[in-house]
Structure formats: C-alpha cells, structure tokens
Amino acid sequence: METTSHLLTSVLMARFAAQGFLRFDSVVPDDLNAVAMDAMRAGVPDVPYGVPLSKAFPDDSFARRLVGLPVVAGALHSLVGPEPTVDHIAVHVREPNEGMAQPLHGDAIIDTRRDAFDVQLMYYPHEVTADMGGTLLVPGSHLRLTNESDTGRYQNLRGQIRLTCPAGTVLFLHHGIWHGGRRNDSAQRRFMFKTRFNPTTPQVRLWDTTDLDDPAVRAELTTTFPWYEHATGRLEIYNRIALWRTLTGDDTFDIDYWATRVSNRPGRTA
Amino acid sequence: MKQQVLVLYLNSSALDDRVVGWASYDGTGRTHPTTGDSDEPPYATGVDALRDGWRLFQASQLIPPYPGHEYDTSFLKHEFLFEKLE
Numbered sequence: 001m002e003t004t005s006h007l008l009t010s011v012l013m014a015r016f017a018a019q020g021f022l023r024f025d026s027v028v029p030d031d032l033n034a035v036a037m038d039a040m041r042a043g044v045p046d047v048p049y050g051v052p053l054s055k056a057f058p059d060d061s062f063a064r065r066l067v068g069l070p071v072v073a074g075a076l077h078s079l080v081g082p083e084p085t086v087d088h089i090a091v092h093v094r095e096p097n098e099g100m101a102q103p104l105h106g107d108a109i110i111d112t113r114r115d116a117f118d119v120q121l122m123y124y125p126h127e128v129t130a131d132m133g134g135t136l137l138v139p140g141s142h143l144r145l146t147n148e149s150d151t152g153r154y155q156n157l158r159g160q161i162r163l164t165c166p167a168g169t170v171l172f173l174h175h176g177i178w179h180g181g182r183r184n185d186s187a188q189r190r191f192m193f194k195t196r197f198n199p200t201t202p203q204v205r206l207w208d209t210t211d212l213d214d215p216a217v218r219a220e221l222t223t224t225f226p227w228y229e230h231a232t233g234r235l236e237i238y239n240r241i242a243l244w245r246t247l248t249g250d251d252t253f254d255i256d257y258w259a260t261r262v263s264n265r266p267g268r269t270a
Numbered sequence: 271m272k273q274q275v276l277v278l279y280l281n282s283s284a285l286d287d288r289v290v291g292w293a294s295y296d297g298t299g300r301t302h303p304t305t306g307d308s309d310e311p312p313y314a315t316g317v318d319a320l321r322d323g324w325r326l327f328q329a330s331q332l333i334p335p336y337p338g339h340e341y342d343t344s345f346l347k348h349e350f351l352f353e354k355l356e
Contacts, residue, residue, distance in 0.1 A: 101305040136306035145344045153277060154346070155293035155305050162306055182306040227290045230281050235343050 006074025007208040013078060014220035017243050020142030020177040027071045028123065028168030036062040036125040040091045040191050047086050053197065056086040063089070063195070066123060066170075075172055078207035079119045080199040087118060087196035094133040094184035102180035103152030104136065107196070110147040111175055115246050116199055118175040123193040127167045133184030134163035135171075135192065140225040142174035143239045151178055158226035204249045212248070222255055234258065272297040276324055276352040278316050283332055283348050285316040291346055298356065316350050324352035 008022075016022050028036075039062050047056045053076075057064040066072060076084065107120065128134040138160050162182060163171075173179070175196070184190050211217070221240055224233050241259045245251050254260045279291035289311040294303045313319045320326065328351040335342070 099302075101307070104305055143343060145342055151345070152305075153293055154279070154291055155303060156308050156311070157279075157291040158289070158309075158311065160306065160309065162309065180305050183304050227279075229279075229290060229347060232343055232347060235341050238341050239343065 006070040007206075008075055008078035009208055010210075010212045011214060011216045011220055013207045013247065014217045014244070015223075016079065016172070016174065017247060018220050018223045018240055019139040020174040021137060021139070022075065022172045023165075024071055024075070024170045024172075026166045026168045027069065027170055028066065028125070030167065032062060032065055033125040033167050036066070036123070036193065037191065040093075040125070040193060044089065044091050044193070047089050049088060050085045050198070052200075053084050053086055063193070066193075067121075067195075072121070072170060076119070076121070076197060079172060079203070080197045081201035081203065081206055083201075084119075084197040084199055087198050089196075090194045092181060092192040092194060094181050094190040096184060096187045096189060098133075098184050101133065101136070101183040103149045104138070104154050104178050104180045105149035105151060106141075106146060106176050106178055108148070108175065110145060112145065114242060116203060118199070119197045120173040120175060121195045121197065122171040122173065123195075124163075124165055124169045125167060125191060125193065128163060128165050128169075128190060129186065130162070130164050131184075131186045132164075132188060132190045133182040133186075134165065134190070136180045136182050137161040137163060137171075137173075138178040138227065140223070140228065140236060141178035142176040143236065143243070144176065144178070146178075154178075160227070203247060205247070209248075218255065238262075271355050274298060274354045274356070276312070276319060276354075278311070278313065278319060278350045278352065279346040280316050280348040280350060283330070285320075285326070285329070285350065287348075288315055289313055319352050324354055326350060326352050 012022060053067060122135065138157055221244055228236060237255055238258045241253060241255055245253050274297055275295040277293040278289050281287040281290055292311045296303065330347060330349045
C-alpha cells in the first residue's frame with residue numbers, strides 16, 4: 001500500500017483541524033465504483049471491532065482496493081497513522097422518497113478525548129444530486145461536546161453543507177463532527193459506505209510537514225463559520241489551538257495570543 | 271387551536287442579533303420541516319420574527335460556565351422559541 005507519496009500537507013491537516021473533515025472528489029475510479037455498488041447491494045460482510053486495517057478486508061474486496069488507493073491510504077496514514085484498527089463498517093442507504101431525515105448527530109457517544117481522535121471515511125460510489133438526501137455536514141462542529149443526537153433540534157445552521165458530489169467521492173471526518181443523512185426526495189436509493197478507524201499510534205506529525213510554516217496553515221486554522229455565535233467562536237479557536245499543539249507537538253503554537261494570554265500567571269508553576 | 275413553533279439560534283443573547291440556526295415544527299400539518307431542508311433562515315434576526323407576528327415564549331437562560339469547563343463548547347447558547355396559534 002503506497003502512502004508516503006500521498007501524505008496530506010500541513011495545509012490540509014490544518015483544514016481538518018479547523019473544519020473537522022476533508023473532501024476528495026472523484027478519487028475512486030469508475031470500475032471500482034461499479035464493483036462497490038454491486039457489493040453494497042448484495043451486502044458487505046461485517047468486520048469485527050478492532051481488527052488491524054491490513055487484516056480487515058479480503059484481498060479481492062472493493063473495501064481493500066478503496067483503502068489501498070494512494071490518496072486514501074495517504075490520508076489515513078496522515079490522520080490516524082500507519083496501521084489503524086477498523087472500528088466498524090456500515091453501508092448507509094437512504095431510501096427513495098422516504099419522507100424523513102436523520103436528526104443532526106455525532107456518531108457513537110460523547111467523546112472527550114482531546115489528544116486523539118478517530119476518523120470516519122465516507123465513500124459515495126455514485127453521484128449524489130441535490131434531491132438525493134446527501135449527507136448534511138456542519139463544518140467546525142467536531143470539537144463541541146455533545147452526545148449523539150441531542151443536537152436533533154438543530155434542523156439548519158448557517159454555513160452547513162448539504163453534500164452533492166460526483167461518483168467516487170471520499171470524505172474523512174473527525175469523529176465528533178455533527179452530520180446526518182438528509183431526506184431523500186428522489187426516486188433513487190442513495191448508498192454510502194462508512195468505515196471508522198481508530199489510531200494505534202500517537203497522532204503527532206504523521207503527515208508531510210514540509211509546509212508547516214506556510215502562512216496558509218495559519219489561515220486555515222483561523223477559519224470561522226457562519227453558524228458560530230460570536231463569543232463561542234472565540235472558544236472554538238482556542239480549542240483548535242490546543243488540537244494543533246497536540247498534532248504538531250508544539251506547545252507554543254498560538255493564534256492571536258488566545259492561549260498565551262490566559263495561561264500567563266507570572267511566578268506560578270501550575 | 272393549533273400551534274406552529276419556530277426555534278431561532280442567535281449570534282448573541284440579544285434578540286435583535288442575527289440568526290445562526292433555525293428549526294420549525296408545524297402543528298397544522300401543512301408543512302413538514304426537517305433536518306437540512308434549507309440554507310437560508312426564515313428571518314435575519316429574532317426581532318424580524320416578532321415583526322412578522324411570531325410570539326416569543328421562551329429564551330435561553332444565561333448560565334455561567336461550570337468551573338474547569340470554561341473553554342468547552344457544546345450546544346448553541348442563545349435559543350429563542352416562538353409560536354403562532356391558529
């Protein structure tokens with residue numbers, strides 16, 4: 001599996017830290033999309049919790065080919081390391097004209113880890129048009145501490161993404177991001193293949209760091225979103241600083257002095 | 271008598287601040303709002319909803335952060351619930 005030539009850049013890692021997801025359009029070739037569609041219709045075998053990625057999928061499966069694509073392998077290596085475990089897989093189907101959307105939610109349960117994160121891969125083997133109920137994503141929601149669908153009252157947030165995408169698109173999501181399957185108002189079934197990955201190594205500088213000092217890194221990390229309340233948005237930046245410090249191992253990193261100012265206690269050691 | 275409920279999330283605790291999130295529930299059964307069904311809010315501010323005849327019946331309390339969790343972010347803080355009756 002080739003990974004080193006397709007590691008994420010620091011700019012993309014910073015985007016992930018700020019937005020809670022990365023998107024790669026049309027990176028899966030058409031022939032693999034066709035194989036994946038057939039497999040999803042037939043039923044994809046479960047993977048037991050915690051199997052190392054290298055042992056999780058049969059060699060001839062679409063899932064093995066998917067995670068072996070250089071762009072996918074490189075992103076996974078950058079985010080969760082060289083040999084993550086597969087937490088679980090799922091085939092999500094939004095039925096035609098089903099009349100309902102999923103409530104906005106974060107997967108699993110509230111997750112208070114600040115120095116590690118899981119990544120969820122979402123793979124769309126066919127084109128997703130506006131009326132097919134593409135995944136709803138809320139950029140920058142991944143560091144909010146909420147439990148599963150307790151956010152269900154939030155139907156719409158400014159700046160939300162109602163995903164439309166070409167066939168073969170892959171997303172990588174931080175485990176905490178708010179999302180949901182939207183109502184499918186079309187006459188077609190919509191398929192999505194999801195895999196959750198757990199890191200097995202500290203998530204520190206696993207990507208291509210040659211551009212770490214690029215001003216675009218800081219620009220990504222200062223991104224705000226239209227749904228942030230003004231005051232809480234500042235706390236989002238503060239928490240993002242902490243995440244970037246963890247990812248880089250640099251405990252002096254700061255943005256606009258937010259973290260330095262509130263930790264300045266002259267003469268005290270703790 | 272049937273109730274329509276509009277939930278607006280505002281940029282601050284001020285009712286005339288801009289809307290950052292929204293939801294609605296329709297007791298008349300005429301509409302079926304759901305998650306992710308629009309990208310533009312029905313009103314620009316909370317006061318704009320009042321001007322259009324919505325009656326405010328609940329607003330979020332302002333609660334100090336719990337000690338040790340001052341930097342945590344969680345639910346949206348400034349939630350306002352409105353109704354119309356017919």
